Amino acid sequence: xxxxxxxxxxxxxxxxxxxxxxxxxxxxxxxxxxxxxxxxxxxxxxxxxxxxxxxxxxxxxxxxxxxxxxxxxxxxxxxxxxxxxxxxxxxxxxxxxxxxxxxxxxxxxxxxxxxxxxxxxxxxxxxxxxxxxxxxxxxxxxxxxxxxxxxxxxxxxxxxxxxxxxxxxxxxxxxxxxxxxxxxxxxxxxxxxxxxxxxxxxxxxxxxxxxxxxxxxxxxxxxxxxxxxxxxxxxxxxxxxxxxxxxxxxxxxxxxxxxxxxxxxxxxxxxxxxxxxxxxxxxxxxxxxxxxxxxxxxxxxxxxxxxxxxxxxxxxxxxxxxxxxxxxxxxxxxxxxxxxxxxxx
Amino acid sequence: xxxxxxxxxxxxxxxxxxxxxxxxxxxxxxxxxxxxxxxxxxxxxxxxxxxxxxxxxxxxxxxxxxxxxxxxxxxxxxxxxxxxxxxxxxxxxxxxxxxxxxxxxxxxxxxxxxxxxxxxxxxxxxxxxxxxxxxxxxxxxxxxxxxxxxxxxxxxxxxxxxxxxxxxxxxxxxxxxxxxxxxxxxxxxxxxxxxxxxxxxxxxxxxxxxxxxxxxxxxxxxxxxxxxxxxxxxxxxxxxxxxxxxxxxxxxxxxxxxxxxxxxxxxxxxxxxxxxxxxxxxxxxxxxxxxxxxxxxxxxxxxxxxxxxxxxxxxxxxxxxxxxxxxxxxxxxxxxxxxxxxxxx
Numbered sequence: 001x002x003x004x005x006x007x008x009x010x011x012x013x014x015x016x017x018x019x020x021x022x023x024x025x026x027x028x029x030x031x032x033x034x035x036x037x038x039x040x041x042x043x044x045x046x047x048x049x050x051x052x053x054x055x056x057x058x059x060x061x062x063x064x065x066x067x068x069x070x071x072x073x074x075x076x077x078x079x080x081x082x083x084x085x086x087x088x089x090x091x092x093x094x095x096x097x098x099x100x101x102x103x104x105x106x107x108x109x110x111x112x113x114x115x116x117x118x119x120x121x122x123x124x125x126x127x128x129x130x131x132x133x134x135x136x137x138x139x140x141x142x143x144x145x146x147x148x149x150x151x152x153x154x155x156x157x158x159x160x161x162x163x164x165x166x167x168x169x170x171x172x173x174x175x176x177x178x179x180x181x182x183x184x185x186x187x188x189x190x191x192x193x194x195x196x197x198x199x200x201x202x203x204x205x206x207x208x209x210x211x212x213x214x215x216x217x218x219x220x221x222x223x224x225x226x227x228x229x230x231x232x233x234x235x236x237x238x239x240x241x242x243x244x245x246x247x248x249x250x251x252x253x254x255x256x257x258x259x260x261x262x263x264x265x266x267x268x269x270x271x272x273x274x275x276x277x278x279x280x281x282x283x284x285x286x287x288x289x290x291x292x293x294x295x296x297x298x299x300x301x302x303x304x305x306x307x308x309x310x311x312x313x314x315x316x317x318x319x320x321x322x323x324x325x326x327x328x329x330x331x332x333x334x335x336x337x338x339x340x341x342x343x344x345x
Numbered sequence: 346x347x348x349x350x351x352x353x354x355x356x357x358x359x360x361x362x363x364x365x366x367x368x369x370x371x372x373x374x375x376x377x378x379x380x381x382x383x384x385x386x387x388x389x390x391x392x393x394x395x396x397x398x399x400x401x402x403x404x405x406x407x408x409x410x411x412x413x414x415x416x417x418x419x420x421x422x423x424x425x426x427x428x429x430x431x432x433x434x435x436x437x438x439x440x441x442x443x444x445x446x447x448x449x450x451x452x453x454x455x456x457x458x459x460x461x462x463x464x465x466x467x468x469x470x471x472x473x474x475x476x477x478x479x480x481x482x483x484x485x486x487x488x489x490x491x492x493x494x495x496x497x498x499x500x501x502x503x504x505x506x507x508x509x510x511x512x513x514x515x516x517x518x519x520x521x522x523x524x525x526x527x528x529x530x531x532x533x534x535x536x537x538x539x540x541x542x543x544x545x546x547x548x549x550x551x552x553x554x555x556x557x558x559x560x561x562x563x564x565x566x567x568x569x570x571x572x573x574x575x576x577x578x579x580x581x582x583x584x585x586x587x588x589x590x591x592x593x594x595x596x597x598x599x600x601x602x603x604x605x606x607x608x609x610x611x612x613x614x615x616x617x618x619x620x621x622x623x624x625x626x627x628x629x630x631x632x633x634x635x636x637x638x639x640x641x642x643x644x645x646x647x648x649x650x651x652x653x654x655x656x657x658x659x660x661x662x663x664x665x666x667x668x669x670x671x672x673x674x675x676x677x678x679x680x681x682x683x684x685x686x687x688x689x690x
Contacts, residue, residue: 132586142524145532179487179574187490187571210575211582226532229524230555230572231579237556238583241477246591 009102020303071105120326124286175218354447365648416450465671469631520563
């Protein structure tokens with residue numbers, strides 16, 4: 001298997017990204033890592049930091065997409081960027097998966113326009129694991145501002161497949177993020193999606209309020225990307241805020257040194273749990289080939305974990321399941337439309 | 346001043362509500378507390394629990410609005426409920442403020458239809474203080490599913506006045522909750538509101554991401570009620586979840602008993618911070634007279650604090666400021682419309 005790593009994008013590029021690619025290459029020796037980026041920059045970083053690329057190959061890309069670039073840059077003014085070239089290699093079948101910590105908007109746009117969606121899937125979604133005790137997959141966490149109820153059902157199906165195959169969850173529980181649990185809560189979108197999810201054959205457990213999500217209420221949480229993004233960031237922000245408050249409590253504490261050390265170890269465990277780098281990256285579900293969005297602040301460990309995730313993704317064959325579902329879903333929609341047409345005439 | 350307390354609504358009604366009213370009456374002796382609810386039920390609770398109503402008067406209301414009732418029940422099938430009668434007393438000038446821990450939808454509907462909005466204010470909003478180190482007022486936290494940019498600007502103004510008068514914040518910083526900080530982030534609503542807030546004369550600090558809200562980025566956070574509700578509940582849920590995780594850490598800890606006790610005290614401080622009962626209730630800003638929504642799970646202390654908040658609200662004359670702003674805002678809108686009309690002809 002060949003995994004492409006975009007080593008030029010992200011807050012800690014290129015050093016941490018290159019280190020992550022090397023760690024992945026050493027750990028998953030049976031697979032091939034290709035790093036894409038400016039050849040000279042990569043060589044300089046390798047020499048200056050006394051790194052060993054080993055079996056890693058470099059694909060030259062002269063340009064880089066920054067956080068400030070517009071999403072469309074990936075197919076317009078920055079077609080020679082590491083992200084753009086990596087996605088084109090993936091589309092051309094030169095590799096099996098692509099990992100990038102770069103500009104989210106550009107990555108979604110590039111994945112959709114260059115790698116293309118799975119036939120029948122109307123919108124790809126960012127599938128983020130929420131950093132809670134029990135993993136909850138948030139679909140969509142920010143790829144689509146506005147969605148339809150069809151999109152929501154597709155998010156639910158794709159998310160369920162992901163949790164089944166990657167996290168070994170049997171019949172994943174699907175919840176719809178909403179402002180109340182009753183079927184008629186929310187806007188027209190949530191009310192319609194509720195109905196459709198109920199009839200979808202998925203293990204739909206109904207609407208879920210934000211306050212109960214941390215308490216093992218569902219395995220996949222579906223919503224539009226705007227709400228999902230606000231929710232994901234509030235979970236991240238609150239985790240960070242509370243860990244900070246906790247540190248203050250420990251600092252002003254008068255316990256013995258020994259106990260503080262024990263406590264510190266426990267707190268570190270807790271911190272690990274909320275550390276997004278442990279979870280690797282977020283795949284863009286619905287894209288015809290695996291594209292993994294690593295967190296912008298990814299370090300070497302996070303990149304290595306994102307590569308591991310890409311390998312899992314390919315190995316489990318999730319996309320085949322999604323493709324056959326999408327065709328089926330499309331057929332059913334078509335049939336329903338035909339029936340409506342007959343009823344009217 | 347006369348404050349009405351609806352003692353029949355809320356998870357802990359009537360006992361905790363009656364206790365809270367008595368505590369408030371004992372603490373704020375210069376003011377009069379009127380409890381509204383079923384006379385017989387109240388008398389029984391008072392006798393059985395050996396309570397003393399003291400100077401509190403009872404207004405009889407034979408019916409109660411439950412959590413399951415539809416919002417419109419307050420003006421239709423349950424016009425004789427404690428909430429409905431309390432709101433009618435407020436509207437008729439028989440008291441200065443109303444406190445209820447009941448059905449949120451019914452309270453907003455009743456406040457809007459019975460007590461009425463301040464002239465020129467298009468939508469009332471629930472103003473909740475987020476339980477963080479620095480108080481942040483969330484406008485709207487759930488009164489309105491769909492809002493316009495005019496509503497958002499009015500939320501911002503009302504919220505600013507509230508933080509100025511109740512929390513002594515000078516020139517409160519207004520942030521718009523959004524999925525990114527740039528001016529063009531979000532849907533048409535957020536983009537338009539950004540522009541209008543920039544020109545509003547308020548201390549607008551721009552779009553704020555959910556993850557930075559806990560870190561003192563703004564004093565008032567504006568958004569539609571759907572997003573606000575999701576955000577408020579995620580903050581509540583994460584607070585509860587993390588406090589629970591922390592308890593587990595402490596339980597499995599091997600520190601000496603003495604240090605655990607010290608730690609426990611610190612943790613208790615932390616818990617108090619996230620305890621919504623400390624903050625009293627959430628006023629419905631934009632209603633012509635003070636209506637305070639106490640948390641559904643309010644205990645006696647929370648009710649006492651909600652009464653204190655009602656007294657503050659009346660004393661600081663916030664509604665006069667909101668009324669004069671609303672008239673001014675209306676005039677400006679009218680002038681802008683007239684100008685547009687002239688430009689076109």
